[in-house]
Amino acid sequence: MKNVEHIGIAVKNFSEANALYHKLLGVEPYKTEHVASEGVNTSFFKVGGTKIELLEGVNPESAISKFIEKRGEGIHHIAFEVEDILAEMERLKGEGFTLLNEQPKKGADNKLVCFVHPKSANGVLIELTQEIR
Ligand SMILES: C[C@@H](C(=O)O)C(=O)SCCNC(=O)CCNC(=O)[C@H](O)C(C)(C)COP(=O)(O)OP(=O)(O)OC[C@H]1O[C@@H](n2cnc3c(N)ncnc32)[C@H](O)[C@@H]1OP(=O)(O)O
């Protein structure tokens, strides 16, 4: 694992949350992106070396919609940058972590992503991200 790449925050009202985080962080989001495969709209803010990802669910089936339904708004996941996502997935599987997808999948912000079940990481949903080169 390398650095924390982003912290994902689940929000109910995307435009209100973006306006609030713009005020809070003092920067505009550098991108907003719909990720159909995850049923989410996302926006990314860059602060120092870390990014904040705001996520809203666009349908009831989305993991974000289910999360908010069950647990309300708040921190949803921590994403780490990895050099080689396939090697890291193999390593984690070997260490007994439960991965939520067999193969890396296309995430937002030009990344391949994979998720580790929160139950494998003391209740924290972990996302692995590798830049698509
Ligand atoms: C765009 C992309 C990107 O950055 O590139 C993204 O980030 S997309 C980000 C959105 N996509 C994802 O999150 C994909 C991976 N997530 C998933 O597959 C799912 O959300 C699961 C993590 C498996 C949870 O599924 P689901 O809510 O249907 O199951 P569940 O309610 O039974 O949850 C199982 C247990 O995990 C807990 N749980 C659920 N979501 C959690 C979360 N985000 N953080 C910590 N714990 C969590 C529940 O409270 C429950 O614990 P108890 O049993 O103790 O009640």
Ligand SMILES: [Co+2]
């Ligand atoms: Co993410």
